[in-house]
Amino acid sequence: MLGGMWRTRLFPPLLLGCAAILLFAGCTGGGASGRTPSPDPNGNSNPQSNSTGNANGGGPATTDKFALWSGGTQLRGANIFQRRVYPDVDGPDFLGPGPLGPPYTQADFDRLAALGANCVNISHTGLFTQAEPYEPDPDVEANLDALLDMIQQADMFAVISFRSGPGRGEFALFPFEGLPTELVDQSVWRNALAQDGWVAMWRYAAERYGNRVIVVGYDLMVEPNAPAAILNIFDPAEFYPVNADLLVDWNQLHPRLTAAIREADTETPIIVGANNFSSVIWLPFLRLSDDDRTVYAVHDYEPFNYTHQAPPNLTLTYPGLFDADGDGTPDSVDRAWIESFLAPVQSFMQSNGVPIVANEFGVQRWEPGAAAYITDRMDVWEQLGVHHANWLWTASHPPLAEDDAFNFRHGPDPDNHADVPQSELLDAIRTNWQRNAIRPSLLSPPR
DSSP states (O other), X not given: OOOOHHHHHSOOHHXXXXXXXXXXXXXXXXXXXXXXXXXXXXXXXXXXXXXXXXXXXXXXXXOOGGGGGSSSSOOEEEEEEOEEOXXXXXXXXXXOSSSEESOOOHHHHHHHHHTTOOEEEEEEOOSBOSSTXXXXXXXXXXXXXXXXXXXXXXXXXXEEEEOOBTTBOTTTXXXXXXOOGGGGOOGGGTOHHHHHHHHHHHHHHHHHHTTOTTXXXXXXXXXXXXXXXHHOOOOHHHHTTTTTTSTTOHHXXXXXXXXXXXXXXXXXXXXXXXXXXXXXXXXXGSOXXXXXXXXXXXXXXXSHHHHTOOTTOOOOOSSEEEOSSSSSSOEEESHHHHHHHTHHHHHHHHHHTOOEEEEXXXXXXXXXXXXXXXXXXXXXXXXXXXXXXXXXXXXXXXXXXXXXXXXXXXXXXXXXXXXXXOOHHHHHHHHHHTTOOOOGGGEEOXX
């Protein structure tokens, strides 16, 4: 086996040397006050802002999908990760028998819902083949259908996020030495036909999933990364305007994907992340969509040198004093640092009157002070009105047990690879998720 899924999920080392800021925070245009919607007596969150139905009567609220994103923090949950299984890379059982893995069970999703989560971000292989003629892949369709069925059974919402697809390989975001070239394919950023394939793929997906009540978002591409992957550029001021509107510019592609979706589905919200791994420093350069049912996204693992320390070198703690941004000067990294770091996200939200979502963030389970870090991070999301999804809700597939850096169910001991009944990090996440008051079963279809 060349490398485990979670280890290779980490961002390429070159990002660290360039002090890339990875942020995926979220808030709503109407949630600038940071007030968390309070439940009404019927268990519905903030019915005045998200409901067009009976706010005070005995029945469930009537809502449209975008209302879930536009009334303060209402969606809190976790990511799951799915990709094709490659026996030559993964070995005989690491991700299960395939064709996609790792295998999730209904019990996996029921346990997630029981902790309080009400939304699952599905980081998934795209529905179309990576190679021409860019056509639907029945195995991928069947896998996504099965996941959605289980999430629905667990009474949670879902966001469909495509990580790979025409001209973009499964390992495009996390290549490592020894991988076959086709698995790190980035030709989508040079190939107009591949980009047309993404347009067709999202039109097809919208036709297929637009009527599924639990699907409350289409995340157009997980971490578009052309500047770094193709040009080795990490500064938006260097990238623009030289490359504006060329194939390598995400700003010319995402409006086309939105238009294709709207041909088939006018209701489901669309999620657009910024360029270069949805980095916060690229967010101001993200072209606003003409679609008024769009949510904007950033990914956030900062400070990266703290959240990704590997045992036994756990020298940084939170809160603590260390160089968080690579400028050679120690920083006081605490809640105030987090608030300052997220100020550009708040500015983007307030200036443009749009919602933002934190669909990926997290900390490795053994980091000193991890529970305090995740508590402050989640509290700031709530302060801003941010929806958020923690990385990662790991499948109970046994071969994954020791590849568990982000499996917060395993507690702080790096040598423990089984679920623990209680830990400070697990308790912090559970406490936040208990704020959820909206679930699909509480809502009736729009009238």
